[in-house]
Amino acid sequence: MGKAKTAYIKNEGNGTLAKYVYGTAPYPVFVINLQEIKKSSDKYGVEIETAIETTLTHELGHAIQDWMGLDLDEREAEEFARHWYDFRQIWNFWE
Numbered sequence: 555m556g557k558a559k560t561a562y563i564k565n566e567g568n569g570t571l572a573k574y575v576y577g578t579a580p581y582p583v584f585v586i587n588l589q590e591i592k593k594s595s596d597k598y599g600v601e602i603e604t605a606i607e608t609t610l611t612h613e614l615g616h617a618i619q620d621w622m623g624l625d626l627d628e629r630e631a632e633e634f635a636r637h638w639y640d641f642r643q644i645w646n647f648w649e
C-alpha cells in the first residue's frame with residue numbers, strides 16, 4: 555500500500571461530504587460524512603441512498619485516477635459517478 559500523505563476532499567460549499575485518502579489505492583480508503591450527505595440530500599431534494607451512492611462513486615473515481623497515475627480531476631470523477639448512476643456501467647475514462 556502507498557503512503558497516505560494527503561487527503562482529497564469533496565466540498566460542495568456546505569461541508570465535506572467525503573474524501574478519498576490519497577495514496578491508499580489500490581486499497582482505497584474513503585471517509586464518509588453521513589451527516590453532511592444527509593444535509594445535502596435534504597437541501598437538493600435527493601434520496602439519501604442516491605446521495606451516498608453518487609458520493610461514493612465520485613470518490614471511487616478519484617481512487618482510480620490515483621491508481622492509474624492520473625491527475626485528480628473533479629469533472630472526470632463527477633462524470634464517472636454520473637455514468638454509473640445513469641447507466642449502471644463503469645466509465646473507463648483511463649483508456
Ligand SMILES: [Zn+2]
Pocket residue numbers: 563564612616627628631
Ligand atoms: Zn472530487
